[in-house]
Amino acid sequence: MTRSSRRLTRILATATVASTLAACGGGDGGSGGGGGGENEASDIGITEDSIKIGAHYPLTGVAAPGYSEIPTGVQAYFDCLNQEGGINGREIEYIYRDDAYNPTNTSAVVNQLVLEDEVFAIMGGLGTPTHSAVLEFLNAEGVPDLFVASGSRLWGENPEDYPYTFGWQTDYESEGKIIGQYIAENFPDARVGLFLQDDDFGEDGERGIREYIDDQIVAAERYVPGNTDVGPQIAALQAAGADFVVGFNVPSYTALSQLVALRLGYQPQWFYSNVGSDPALVGSLLQNFSQGAVSDASLLDGALTTEYLPGVDAPDNAWVQEFQRIWDECGGEGELTNYRIYGMAQAFTTAQALQAAGQNPTRDGLVEAIETAGSEWEGPTFAPFRYSEDSHMGTSGMQVSRITGTTAEEQTPVLVTDLGNAEIEEFDGEQAPPPANAIPDVESVVD
Amino acid sequence: MSQPQDTTATSSGEMSSESPTESTAAANAPSAGASTGRSLLPSNTLLRHLLVLLLCAVVAVVLLESTDQFTNSQLAQLSYYAIAAGGLTVLTGLNGQISLGHGALMAVGAYTTALFLEAEEPLPLPVVLLVAVLLTTLVGALVGVAAARLHGPYLAGATLALAVGLPGLALYFREWLGGEQGLRVRAPRAPEAFDGFIGFVSGNPASNTKWLAYLGAICLLITFFLLANLARSRVGRTWRAVRDQEVAAELAGIDLGAWRVLAFVVSAACAGLGGAVLALVVRLAAPSGFTLVLSLALLTAIVIGGLGSLFGALLGSALLVFLPPFVTDLGADLGLNNTEAAQLAPFVYGVVLVVVMIFAPAGVVGSVRLRWRTWRARRAASAAGRA
Numbered sequence: 110m111t112r113s114s115r116r117l118t119r120i121l122a123t124a125t126v127a128s129t130l131a132a133c134g135g136g137d138g139g140s141g142g143g144g145g146g147e148n149e150a151s152d153i154g155i156t157e158d159s160i161k162i163g164a165h166y167p168l169t170g171v172a173a174p175g176y177s178e179i180p181t182g183v184q185a186y187f188d189c190l191n192q193e194g195g196i197n198g199r200e201i202e203y204i205y206r207d208d209a210y211n212p213t214n215t216s217a218v219v220n221q222l223v224l225e226d227e228v229f230a231i232m233g234g235l236g237t238p239t240h241s242a243v244l245e246f247l248n249a250e251g252v253p254d255l256f257v258a259s260g261s262r263l264w265g266e267n268p269e270d271y272p273y274t275f276g277w278q279t280d281y282e283s284e285g286k287i288i289g290q291y292i293a294e295n296f297p298d299a300r301v302g303l304f305l306q307d308d309d310f311g312e313d314g315e316r317g318i319r320e321y322i323d324d325q326i327v328a329a330e331r332y333v334p335g336n337t338d339v340g341p342q343i344a345a346l347q348a349a350g351a352d353f354v355v356g357f358n359v360p361s362y363t364a365l366s367q368l369v370a371l372r373l374g375y376q377p378q379w380f381y382s383n384v385g386s387d388p389a390l391v392g393s394l395l396q397n398f399s400q401g402a403v404s405d406a407s408l409l410d411g412a413l414t415t416e417y418l419p420g421v422d423a424p425d426n427a428w429v430q431e432f433q434r435i436w437d438e439c440g441g442e443g444e445l446t447n448y449r450i451y452g453m454a455q456a457f458t459t460a461q462a463l464q465a466a467g468q469n470p471t472r473d474g475l476v477e478a479i480e481t482a483g484s485e486w487e488g489p490t491f492a493p494f495r496y497s498e499d500s501h502m503g504t505s506g507m508q509v510s511r512i513t514g515t516t517a518e519e520q521t522p523v524l525v526t527d528l529g530n531a532e533i534e535e536f537d538g539e540q541a542p543p544p545a546n547a548i549p550d551v552e553s554v555v556d
Numbered sequence: 557m558s559q560p561q562d563t564t565a566t567s568s569g570e571m572s573s574e575s576p577t578e579s580t581a582a583a584n585a586p587s588a589g590a591s592t593g594r595s596l597l598p599s600n601t602l603l604r605h606l607l608v609l610l611l612c613a614v615v616a617v618v619l620l621e622s623t624d625q626f627t628n629s630q631l632a633q634l635s636y637y638a639i640a641a642g643g644l645t646v647l648t649g650l651n652g653q654i655s656l657g658h659g660a661l662m663a664v665g666a667y668t669t670a671l672f673l674e675a676e677e678p679l680p681l682p683v684v685l686l687v688a689v690l691l692t693t694l695v696g697a698l699v700g701v702a703a704a705r706l707h708g709p710y711l712a713g714a715t716l717a718l719a720v721g722l723p724g725l726a727l728y729f730r731e732w733l734g735g736e737q738g739l740r741v742r743a744p745r746a747p748e749a750f751d752g753f754i755g756f757v758s759g760n761p762a763s764n765t766k767w768l769a770y771l772g773a774i775c776l777l778i779t780f781f782l783l784a785n786l787a788r789s790r791v792g793r794t795w796r797a798v799r800d801q802e803v804a805a806e807l808a809g810i811d812l813g814a815w816r817v818l819a820f821v822v823s824a825a826c827a828g829l830g831g832a833v834l835a836l837v838v839r840l841a842a843p844s845g846f847t848l849v850l851s852l853a854l855l856t857a858i859v860i861g862g863l864g865s866l867f868g869a870l871l872g873s874a875l876l877v878f879l880p881p882f883v884t885d886l887g888a889d890l891g892l893n894n895t896e897a898a899q900l901a902p903f904v905y906g907v908v909l910v911v912v913m914i915f916a917p918a919g920v921v922g923s924v925r926l927r928w929r930t931w932r933a934r935r936a937a938s939a940a941g942r943a
Contacts, residue, residue, distance in 0.1 A: 168898040177895055184893075206884070207898030212738065213845040216838040217633055221881060224626035224765065238737045242840035245740065249764065261737070307727055308736030333727050334736060441893065 148198055151469035154229025158198060160463060160470075162187075163222035164205040164233050165215050165243075172210035175360060175390045175448050176235055179258065180205040182432075182452025183233065185440035186547075190456075192439070193546055196463045204228065212242035219243040223252055230255055230475060233277075233455045237261045237309060248273045253475045255462060256455050256503070260284065260384070261309055262528065265495070265502035273476055275483075275496065277455060277503035279417045281310055281357065283526045284382055284507060285317020287415065288355060290533050291509045291521060292380075293321045299378070302351025303329040304342060304366060306358050314357035314382060327351050332362060343369040346377075355380045360387055364394035367408045379412040386414035387447050388422070388512055410514060415507040418454055418490055419540075420447040422517040428454075428489040431543040453547075454489040460549050461486045467553040474555040482554045487541035491523040502528070506536050601788050609781045616773045620766065621758040628769040629837075630877050635772025636662075636833040637873035639779050641857045642866050643826020646783055648855075649864020650792060651819035652799035653703060657715030658827045659850030660722035661699075664692045665831025666841040667726065670739035681744050685775070688832035689825050696824020700817040719851045723843035738842025741835045743768060772833050779826055780866050786822065787866075795819055856905075860912050862919030871920055879905055 147157075154161040168177045184203055191200045204226055206218040215234075222228050223246075230253035234240045237259045244263070247254040248271050256277035257264040264276035292299060301322060305311030311331060319326065328349035330342035343366055346354055354377045356366060363385040370376070385391075388409055395403045419426040424433075432453050436445040463470060465478035465486075483496030492506025506525035510517040523536040544550055598604050620628055644658050668688040672679060679687075699718060703711050726733040733739065746767035754762040786792055797805040798815050806812060835841045857876050861868025880901040887897030916923035 168895045169902060180894065205894050207895075207901070211844055211847070211849070212840045212842045213834065213838050213850075216840070217629070217877075217881075220629040220765070221626055224624070224629060238840070238842045238844050241737055241740055241842070242838050242845075245742070245839050306736075307730070333724065 146468075149469050152229060152471040153227050155199070155470060158200060159202050160196065160199045161202045161204065161226065161228045162459065163219075163226060163228035163231050164203070164235075165208045165218050165222070165231075165239065166205055166233075166235050167210035167239075168205075168207035170209040170211070172236070174394070175387065175446075176210075178443075178446055178448040179233065179235065179452040179455075181441055181443075182436070182449030183456045184452075185436055185449070186453040186456035186460075188439040189435045189546070190460060190548060193548055196460060197468050201460075201463075208236075208239055210236055210239055212239050215239040216242045216246070219246065223247070223250055229253070229470070229472065232256055232459050233258050233452070235259065237263070240264075244271060244274060251472055253472050255459055255475075255479075258451075258455070260313075262313065262502070263309075265500055266528070268480075268499065268501045271501075273472075275479060275501045275503070277458065277494075279383070279415075279504055279507050280502060280528065281313035281382070282317040282528055283505060284415055285314040285357070286320055286526050286533060287317075287507050287509070287524050288314075288380060288382070289318040289321030290524075291413075292318075292325065292353065292355075295520075296353055296378070297325075299325060299353035300327045300349075300351050301325045302327060302346035302349060302354045302377070304339075304346065304354055304356040304358060304362075305329060305331045306362070307331040307333050310384070311357045314355075318355060332358070334359070334362075337361075337365060339365050340369050340373075342366075343375065344373060347373055347375045351377055353378045353380065355382070356385055357382045358385045360385050360390045361394055361398075363391045363409075364398050367391075367395060368399055368403065371403070371408065379409070381409075381412060381414050383415045383417065383507070386412070386512070387420075388515060389446055390448075407514075409512050412512050413520065414510060414512060414517070416510055416517065416519075417492070417504055417507045418451065420450060420517070421445060422512075422515060427542050428540070428547075431547040432489075435547060450489075457488050457547065457549060458486065458494075461488065461551045464549060464551040465554050467555040470555070478554050482551070486549070486551065488549070489540075489543070491540060492525045492536045493538070495527065602785065605781060605784050605788075608784075609777060612777055612780075616777065617757060620769055620773065621754075621760060625763060625765050629765050630881075632765070632769040632772040632833075632837045634870075634873050634877045635769070635776040636830045636837060637854070637857065637876050638830075638870045639772075639776050639833060640827045640830030641854050641861075641869035641873050642776075642780055642783055643823040643830070644854050645858040645861070645864055645866065645869040646787065646795075646826075647819050647823035648858060649862075650787060650799065651795040651816060653816060653819060654708065654712045654855075655703075655715045655820070655823070656712050656848070656851045656855065657699065657718035657722075658823070658854050659846050659848065659852075660719045661692050661696060661824050661827035662831030662834060662850065663723055663726075663841070663843075663846035664695050665689065665828035666835035666846070667733060667739065667831075668692070668828075669832040669835040670741045670841040673742055673744070674739065678742075678744065681771075685829065685832050689828045692828025692831065693821055693825045696821045696827070697817065700820030700824070703820050704813040704816040715851075716848070719848050723846050726843045734842070736843060738840050738845070741839050741841060743836045743839060768837050772837060775829055775833050779829060780870075783822075783826070783866060791818070856909055858919075860909060860919055862921030862923070862925075865919070865921040865925075868919050868921035875905075875908070879908070 150156045164180060166176060166180050167173050187201045187203045195201055206222060208215040208218050231247060232255040235258040240257050240259060252273060254274040256275055260278050260281040262280050264274050292301060303315055303326060305315055315329060328346050328351055330345050332339050332342055363381050391409060395408060419429050423429055432450050433445050435453060436449060462475060462479050465482045466475040479496050480498050483494050490504040491508060492504050495502040495505050505527055506523045508523045509520045511520055524533050525536045526533040620631060640658055640662055644655060647653050647655055665688040668691045669684055672684045672687060702714055706714055727735055746762060750767055751762040754760055794810055794815055797810060798812055802812060853876055857872030858869050860875060861872030883901045883904045884897045887900040918926055
């Protein structure tokens, strides 16, 4: 044996020993269980006095304005909830991570949340393409995937494929149907043009609208997210003679379409879907894009939109007042915004779900609890959720309102519907007032 | 085809006169320490590389089995970045071409994988990966033909157009490529032999995350093995000749255009494989995953690691994967809220890039190699002085 090959043997031997040593550090998983009188560490992410919840949001990058405020609302709600004793004596530990609205990053940060932080559940993951990347993973790992922040049908349509995933907000197709019926009833002579984001968002919305006013639509123009020149689309709508434009677009494209229309001297009646209509954000975007030439959202005055949740434009609403109190007491810097209200409302539903899952929740128990009781929960949303064993779709109802300055006037009662051929009906219930301290009091349905 | 070679004036002249000496120092040293007199490795290149491959495989298994699941998933991430960066470092470091379009080439690999795995009875995984590589190679060849006629900033511009334009195809062919929300990828389950292997090696549970990490590691090792051999062969030497002295190379009978196309094709093949592994690990092929940011991230990775060095590409990729979560957690520990901590990560990455460029302009591996050679030369000189 030569000297060098002896050395090689030694290295290989060392490596073998190292791998054998490494082999001794085996892994272990969590164990289920529930019931009993005391708090137990009943599942991964649950200890005697804490529940760990994770989320992914765009905190940096192009999608960050607006959306990055949502988790601050969630955090404020959970902080106030923890001050009042949390859920069954457990504090909620909320971890949210940045995916910059890039699915590759979403996959990485959700891996981190599930495998390293070992959260009990994911809540409010934002975005259709981003959350799609982790849908399979979360369901394969059996991690509850609550209340995805997007109106895609993907989250709730097929519970047998994705048993752990739940939608939350009104899906885009139902929204399209409600908008379509409203136009058919109130603007029967309007020549309608559609301004659509070129993905499932615009596609589902268009499908819903066409069910009611297919013959009134004179043009449908699509924009590709990322391309900021929407001049051709708006000009095409104008050329087609559309005097009523419905936009299924994100806030930045609301601002862009307004600026282009201003330049073209085009003044149709605007109707922006819920996603693209936040006046505060659109106002600041308008100011930004026009480099100060347009200073606020006054361009949006008179535009129509839909709402499924009370916003800062309704300061008299009891829920908004309660959320204002929570933001003042437990929130960080800045004002209460619609995005923060959205986050708090989602956190409220999460608290309901955790209460319903019993004293010692398990991941499967949480899913069972939402399927069993979720459709009865009362909360800040105008209409109830559609949760059942056959559907994981979120709330089903909206009302149409008109933006006037910083407030909104409601134009219709709350209307509820569902995917496909389901009729649109008037919701006969009233919005329940918030419980004391906005902390839900839901009975366990699992133990 | 020729380019002014005077060392004084034009910017392109400056680029070509500096590149062989400093910025690509990492590319010039022979791989795996063959030139050192006292080496425990055999002098035959293939044999040496095979041994190193074996060693790396053992290290990879040790690494994957001694770390937790999350680190495994990070290593899977590392593997797809490193595969693509390895290809890019061959193109940029050895052949002197800059590509800003490798993110788009990864998209080709990723979408091919997604489409082939969508079938009712998908082909075996190795075949799917191979098809992804071949298709990306084809796209790379097309781009390469254009690339062979362009230099420096012009080439960067052309490939930039590729990076911006190609993901748009996914939106245009929405029915087929899934539009903005992309194609979800059903990663095939691990074969039973894998469960047996993990059980034998460590007794850890053989999760899907682990399977994907191993898959990535295997692809990475094979790619780096082939690239290392290529770089040490006549092909690698010719590439260097084309990079350093176009006129001399042409006088020696080298067809500059053909060799540039070849470099681009090889590099594209790697990007294709990287994209395929990415699709499997991320479980999604969507346009928002293949933005210009990805192409730039790959370029910064190889620049930080050291142009032309495979180890440098690995190092740079590791920085891409491990730095952001590390900085975010550090920020959170220092009392920043989650949003501020997240915003810290891109900032720190930028600072690292600037610092490396100031203090180690040849990248980490290149600078270490330059120091080492200076030190040895000095020692040899002083030894000669004493004698």
